[in-house]
Amino acid sequence: MEGGRWIVSLSGRHGDPPPGDLEGFIAFARTLRKPTIYEAIKTAKPLGDIVRYNFPASVWRHFDRLDRFPGGLIPLGDSVCRFNPVFGQGMSVAAIEAVTLGRLLGSRAARSDPLDGLAAEYLAGTQQCLEAPWATAISDFVYPQTRGERPADFEKRLQYGAALARLAA
Ligand SMILES: Cc1cc2nc3c(=O)[nH]c(=O)nc-3n(C[C@H](O)[C@H](O)[C@H](O)COP(=O)(O)OP(=O)(O)OC[C@H]3O[C@@H](n4cnc5c(N)ncnc54)[C@H](O)[C@@H]3O)c2cc1C
Incomplete structure (x- = not known):
């Protein structure tokens, strides 16, 4: 985004929710197949809280x-x-x-x-x-x-x- 900021959405399905705390969130990013997102956010400064959203069904x-x-x-x-x-x-x-x-x-x-x-x-x-x-x-x-x-x-x-x-x- 503008100003060198990032918005990152991580998702899980069927009982694999990304954690809501910063440390857990970043650790979750590390489990992805490619390290790109993890590398991008591992030392980033959070500008707000992590917001979680549960979605039951399409x-x-x-x-x-x-x-x-x-x-x-x-x-x-x-x-x-x-x-x-x-x-x-x-x-x-x-x-x-x-x-x-x-x-x-x-x-x-x-x-x-x-x-x-x-x-x-x-x-x-x-x-x-x-x-x-x-x-x-x-x-x-x-x-x-x-x-x-x-x-x-x-x-x-x-x-x-x-x-x-x-x-x-
Ligand atoms: C985490 C997340 C990420 C998303 N990312 C994207 C994206 O990148 N791109 C994209 O295109 N879409 C995205 N979406 C989907 C998008 O947000 C929704 O499809 C869209 O907002 C639907 O618009 P809507 O007007 O139908 O419903 P809503 O935006 O849900 O609006 C319904 C409104 O009605 C109000 N309301 C509910 N009940 C009542 C009541 N009884 N009386 C009065 N008001 C009431 C609610 O408070 C709400 O403001 C995302 C959704 C989520 C949850």
Whole structure:
């Protein structure tokens, strides 16, 4: 970041949480496969406390599949689909949904009842933007303890993801 500062997020899954004290946090960084992060932070001066956050599950609520949806209500962001924050996607998705909603409202402004049927059109129009981030989030199935609807082609997806990661490394 600016001013030679760093923000570091460390994560663990299924009972492997990074410690909340500085010493433990740095020791946790040392257990990573590559020493890059550890080397970067081992002598750094902390500017604030370590903040911990527990996330139970990625969830996609298919409101679009409901036959009826309450008028005057529009679900956005995490209330529709929340992703494991490790993948850093939720804000981007919420922003895309907000832009879609803004466009829809603009296109309906001249109607006598601009809100009539808005939720159905908005929900149908925002499902596609959830697919790519969801496909990333479900890589949590790589852990055998992860529960949920494992995609039938998960192993194939995993091979592709692993090949990409090797290339990136
Ligand atoms: C640790 C962490 C790191 C993340 N990193 C990234 C990242 O790098 N990139 C990215 O794109 N996304 C990231 N995300 C995800 C992102 O923060 C969320 O997807 C996004 O904030 C969702 O926005 P939202 O408006 O749907 O919900 P929120 O931001 O959760 O907003 C909901 C608001 O409603 C309020 N609220 C709740 N209940 C009530 C009530 N009953 N009455 C009134 N108010 C209420 C809450 O206090 C909150 O302010 C991260 C999330 C976490 C937890």
